[in-house]
Amino acid sequence: MDVELRVAGSADAARREAAELLAEQAARGGHVAVSGGSTPGPAYELAARLEPDWSRTELWFADERCVAPTDDRANYRLVRERLLDRLERPPAAEHRVRGELAAGRAANEYDAELRGVALDLVLLGIGSDGHTASLFPNDAALGEEERRAVAVPRADVERVTMTLPVLREAAAIAFLATGRDKADAVRRAFGGSESPATPASLVRSAAGITYAFLDREAAVGLRV
Numbered sequence: 001m002d003v004e005l006r007v008a009g010s011a012d013a014a015r016r017e018a019a020e021l022l023a024e025q026a027a028r029g030g031h032v033a034v035s036g037g038s039t040p041g042p043a044y045e046l047a048a049r050l051e052p053d054w055s056r057t058e059l060w061f062a063d064e065r066c067v068a069p070t071d072d073r074a075n076y077r078l079v080r081e082r083l084l085d086r087l088e089r090p091p092a093a094e095h096r097v098r099g100e101l102a103a104g105r106a107a108n109e110y111d112a113e114l115r116g117v118a119l120d121l122v123l124l125g126i127g128s129d130g131h132t133a134s135l136f137p138n139d140a141a142l143g144e145e146e147r148r149a150v151a152v153p154r155a156d157v158e159r160v161t162m163t164l165p166v167l168r169e170a171a172a173i174a175f176l177a178t179g180r181d182k183a184d185a186v187r188r189a190f191g192g193s194e195s196p197a198t199p200a201s202l203v204r205s206a207a208g209i210t211y212a213f214l215d216r217e218a219a220v221g222l223r224v
């Protein structure tokens, strides 16, 4: 399953391409999953400007930290501030991971909520260690083949993450990664073989398309 590499001349240009894809999907409608992190914020703001009507979509979260939605670590708070609060018409449904609950309970709820749902688009980031969503290197969650969401114990804060099956069933996956600090993870994710040491290398749309929106800095280790 190859990846459609889109190397832009700058981080802003990479974020604009991701924003355009989000806006196009929002205009079409469907199930859209987003991620947290520091990279996608400006892309969410631009997507809201490009397409302020998300009433035909249902919004999902690729992962969430097990904190209150108002906690500054919450992906929901990031998405609310950078996307949802900037829309004229909100999504028809916001499927928030209830991070205020215990991780196991929140994961069970999300797993049930995701049953029967095929995502139309998932926006994912890549950590410098090669993680994506909250699928971390060599983590047990990578072996989950049935559940659609699981709890992920972590030293800093517990998380809930979508699993490989639900990500792979998405019609379109869009990675967004910028900056030289991501170059090694990007090389391992898109320039090498699949490995649980680099979870992003395992995430590809099985029957659809997988994009990687990168700037030159992040793509420096790829032969493109």
Ligand code: 6PG
Binding pocket: 035, 036, 037, 038, 039, 040, 062, 063, 064, 065, 075, 124, 125, 126, 127, 128, 131, 132, 133, 134
């Ligand atoms: C999260 C994200 C996570 C993120 C990567 C990249 O919960 O933080 O879902 O998977 O996408 O860590 O984060 P940056 O964009 O901040 O590099």
